[in-house]
Amino acid sequence: MLDWVQNQKHWEKTNGTDHFISIGRVTWDFRRLTYPGKAWGSTFLKMPLMNKITRFIVEKYPGDGMDISVPYPMGFHPKTIEDLSKWQSFIRSYNRSSLYAFIEENPS
Numbered sequence: 001m002l003d004w005v006q007n008q009k010h011w012e013k014t015n016g017t018d019h020f021i022s023i024g025r026v027t028w029d030f031r032r033l034t035y036p037g038k039a040w041g042s043t044f045l046k047m048p049l050m051n052k053i054t055r056f057i058v059e060k061y062p063g064d065g066m067d068i069s070v071p072y073p074m075g076f077h078p079k080t081i082e083d084l085s086k087w088q089s090f091i092r093s094y095n096r097s098s099l100y101a102f103i104e105e106n107p108s
Contacts, residue, residue: 020054
């Protein structure tokens, strides 16, 4: 993935400083001290290209300002349409300094 993304025009403009990734696992799963082979986990977050990418991750690493702690993705399950409407009203009226959008490109 990192080999591919570093060759994209949007990456080349900022060297990844305006990129982010959502990771639904704890940070320690991606911060192993040795290259995985015998041990479980990976060194993904220790790779040089990951230094400037903002990471939305469960259980952030305290010494890394690029990790932003978020709850597990399964945290919101509205039981009724009214619950969903209340949540949407809250989000729409909340004063945010930034907004992130997750957009998938059509693969065809």
